[in-house]
Structures are given as C-alpha cells and as structure tokens.
C-alpha cells in the first residue's frame with residue numbers, strides 16, 4: 001500500500017488539522033519575541049488640570065527588524081505619545097513595550113539614558129531641535145559617539161571621524177561637514193539630524209513628522225534619505241507623518257485611532273515575467289493578542305451586524321455572519 005499523500009494534500013490542510021493547530025496555538029508564547037518593536041496593550045494617561053487624558057488606550061504594535069513603517073492618524077490620536085515612549089523619553093502608564101529586546105518599563109534611570117544614546121535614534125519635526133547650533137555638522141554627528149563614553153584614544157577618535165564622514169556621505173551632505181546649522185537649509189539640517197540619530201548605530205530610528213517643516217520637494221528628498229538608511233544600513237525605521245505621499249510609498253502604513261492601532265495598509269511590488277512592475281495595496285484590520293478584530297464600521301452597517309456575529313472556521317478563512325437568532 002502506498003503511503004504517498006493525496007495530490008495537493010500537503011499544501012491544503014484539512015479542517016481537522018486546522019482545529020488541532022488552533023488548539024496548539026492557544027498555548028502561551030512570547031509576544032513579539034524577535035521583533036524590533038513590540039507594544040502590548042500600552043496605556044498612557046496624562047493628567048492636566050485634574051483632567052485625565054487617555055492618550056494611548058491599549059495599543060498593540062509589532063515592527064519587524066529591518067522594516068520601514070509609516071504611522072498615520074488624526075491630530076491627537078497618540079502618535080507622538082507612542083514615539084516618545086519608544087524613544088525612552090516618557091514611560092507608559094500600563095502595558096508592555098519592548099524595543100530591541102529591552103523592556104521599557106523595567107529600565108532604571110541609568111539604563112534609560114544609555115538606551116536613548118545607543119539603542120534608539122530620534123529625529124524631530126523642528127529642525128532646530130535636532131542639532132546643537134554652535135557645532136558644525138560633523139561635530140554634531142560626532143557628539144553622540146563622544147557621549148557614549150568610550151576612552152578617548154587616537155584610534156577611537158579615528159573611528160569617530162571615519163563614521164562621521166561615512167554618515168554625512170551616505171546622506172549626501174559630505175561637502176557641508178564644516179557648516180553650522182544656521183548655514184544650512186531646513187532639508188540639509190534634517191539630513192544632518194538623521195546622521196546624528198544614526199551615529200551610535202541604533203537598532204531603531206524614530207522620526208516624528210521629520211518633513212513637517214519642509215516643502216514638498218525637499219520632503220521627498222528627506223524621505224528618500226530614510227529609505228536609503230533603511231535599505232543600506234538595515235536600520236528599522238518608524239516615521240510619523242501627515243504626508244499622504246510618504247504613506248503611499250512605504251510597504252507598511254499603520255493607522256492609529258483614539259490611542260490604538262486600528263488598521264494598516266500593506267503594499268506589495270510584483271515584477272512579472274516581462275519585467276513589468278505592479279504594486280498592489282490592501283488594507284487590513286488589526287487582530288490583537290486576544291483575538292479581537294475591529295471590523296470596518298461600513299461593513300457592519302451594511303449587514304446590520306451588532307453585538308454578536310456567528311463565526312465559522314473554513315479551510316482558508318473565517319466566515320462572519322449576522323446573528324440569526326434575533
């Protein structure tokens with residue numbers, strides 16, 4: 001008797017197989033264990049004038065190593081709050097946040113300082129906020145390396161000079177190394193700022209509306225610079241942006257609504273046998289760790305779904321139908 005599987009049966013799992021997989025998956029496993037960023041039900045509450053503002057309301061987000069992600073969302077949705085937490089500038093009220101394997105809630109003040117210097121790089125919207133006005137571009141880039149506190153041997157100084165030159169070159173501003181911020185355009189200052197943020201080879205580069213103060217053409221150039229960094233230095237990059245053009249150019253755009261991740265758009269580029277490139281785009285809704293999804297309001301209204309739905313497992317999808325017991 002042959003033990004060969006039925007044709008195709010290796011690819012298409014049976015319903016039985018899917019059910020046992022579902023059971024096995026119920027066993028606990030570390031969340032976002034090897035992700036660059038793993039936020040799990042992050043809550044941030046601000047209290048101003050005795051009024052509580054829930055800026056983040058149980059936000060879940062994972063970002064893979066080497067990814068380039070755009071974060072979008074209405075004003076006040078919590079984007080900067082999230083970035084400040086990831087940058088180690090602010091602590092979450094509850095939940096867990098890990099960046100490059102480090103638990104942001106469990107860090108001491110000393111570890112936090114080290115984290116900000118060595119694990120993350122940050123670029124602000126306000127060009128002036130990113131740089132020391134009295135230092136030249138190359139001195140600005142060298143500064144984080146000096147603050148890192150390695151001994152100042154001639155060899156270390158040489159390494160610093162070399163990395164500074166490489167970074168300025170990679171960002172196309174090699175010839176501006178000796179200029180101070182006031183002698184640079186907004187776009188050039190942002191390029192220096194990216195070099196500064198990358199000086200200590202951070203695992204993650206965070207940018208909060210880095211093109212917000214720039215005109216469209218300059219902004220496109222800066223965005224290209226982020227892409228170059230992501231591609232050539234393999235740095236994980238997260239950019240908050242209002243710019244629909246930026247969001248339209250990255251592989252993954254995550255939308256935040258009311259302090260939670262609500263949906264995301266993934267874009268894929270395919271090249272067919274004639275070398276023609278097609279880009280496909282699809283919007284996904286978030287699935288949280290407990291299995292909750294937030295379905296688009298328009299879908300629910302169209303089918304009159306409320307309170308509960310009937311869910312059935314099929315071989316390659318889940319069917320949701322309106323509650324028919326009503």
Ligand SMILES: Nc1ncnc2c1ncn2[C@@H]1O[C@H](COP(=O)(O)OP(=O)(O)OP(=O)(O)O)[C@@H](O)[C@H]1O
Nearest residue numbers: 046047048053055074075076077078079080081082
């Ligand atoms: N330090 C603070 N104290 C009190 N409330 C704050 C503080 N920082 C932010 N908030 C509030 O938290 C909410 C989220 O703010 P956040 O700055 O994260 O929004 P955002 O998505 O970055 O908006 P924008 O696109 O305008 O920059 C807002 O309601 C804001 O008023």
Ligand SMILES: [Mg+2]
Nearest residue numbers: 079080081208
């Ligand atoms: Mg903001």
